[in-house]
Amino acid sequence: MSAATPERPAVQAGRTPTVVRLLVLATFVVILNETIMINAIPRLMDSLRITEQSAQWVSTAFMLTMAAVIPITGWFLQRVTTRRAYAIAMGVFLAGTALSAVAPTFEVLLLGRVVQAAGTAVMMPLLMTTLMIVVPEHDRGRVMGNVTLAISVAPALGPAVSGLILQVGSWRLLFVAVLPIAALVTLFGLRKVENISEQQVSSIDWPSVGLAALGFGGLVYGLSLFGESDGGVGTPIGIVVAGSAAIAVFVIRQLKLQRTGAPLMDLRTLGHRTYTLSLVLMSIGFLAMLGSMILLPLYLQNLRGLTPLETGMLMMPGGLVMGLLGPTIGKIFDRFGSRPLVLPGSIGMVLALGGFTQVSMTMPFWQVLGLHALLMVSLAATFTPVFTLGMGGLPPHLYSHGSSMLGTLQQVAAAFGTALVVTVMSTRTSHLVADGVAAVPAQVSGMKLAFGIAAALAVVTIVVAAKLPNRIASADTQDHGNVGADAPNEGPAMQQPSTAVAVGEKKTDSR
Structure with a gap:
């Protein structure tokens, strides 16, 4: 078993490991597809002769599959090697993309999106688990900042990229354009990705x-x-x-x-206080982000008359700023800890959502852009340190389960955020219209209330941020102490790979 340790290359200080770089690139490509279909709904309706509700399933089915598959990834990532997990995930994604590109009917397109999502569901936990194993604790903030660049810029670019492609061709080009890029990333990754842990033989x-x-x-x-x-x-x-x-x-x-x-999903991760607090804060932050991503296009297109491309371009700067600030925020976290970032970030989130409660038919577009940028920057200041703290508070053998649980709750938070803001907005609008208020003012009022509810929920993040430790070491003593007490009862199936053990021992010794 000890022979597995040399498989993991030494990581030089200040450098991002090659395996993490490749996984970030692959994750960027697959996450881009989660939002790339947002602007294609009208084209799908015309091309495949379907209703709007049916067309929405290209996004709903993707989200459903993610929610169903991600809980399995904790077991899956312990069962296979890094290279095999990468090959399977990207192979499945490529198959789904190709199937979607040539889909003759809506049912086949839907199947292609489900297959795409199954591959995507594996990539994010694989990236996070690998990062936690190969990157030293003192350098994780910086590397996690680079990860933030990929996972935040991709959703922001999705609507804008799809808007540009749809200007020159059909919805099939959305998949045709992604296919060769994903294929090149897959081939290059298979040549360079190395195994960083041994597989564990266990039944499902x-x-x-x-x-x-x-x-x-x-x-x-x-x-x-x-x-x-x-x-x-x-x-x-x-x-x-x-x-x-x-x-x-x-x-x-x-x-x-x-x-x-x-x-299948080890709930002992919730016994670690830092991880649990991080999970709560990340879920609420994701809820706020997805809620705003639903409400703002409705406001800008339905009420202010912007095209989907114009809407995507207006919202893109916020996502780009969020991603580009990721590495800088990671370096700040490595040097000063979480407090200078998470608490101001939580407050900024509340202020941005509160600002959106003032939307109107005359609000300047620069103000919309500024509030959206403030929200994205606040989320960047929050996500990078919180995720690093939360995952760092777990012992190595729970990394895959921790990333799996986080990914699952992100999908649930996305669905809950969407349902919450849409239901609040629709209910408020319907009541006002029934009382004789004109449709447009009623819709504006509904959006204001929906943003207000999201802002109220975001206040919880300030409370949670105040309870988080400044650094991982502050929580490790208590957290790892609890795990040690439980370890004898875990059974052979839960023992960590020798590579992960070596990492854990090296991390402890370094302190």
């Missing part, structure tokens, strides 16, 4: 897989229906309740498997 609990798919998939699906239910909430509520019940059974089963075998 299929009832847990089914419960996770039904629970998290059902919850995300039910929440997504709130924006499409035409005022009826009975069906969405029923699906949300059923999904929540399946999640409850899933949790009970994982707790039992932690005592007798290998759980």
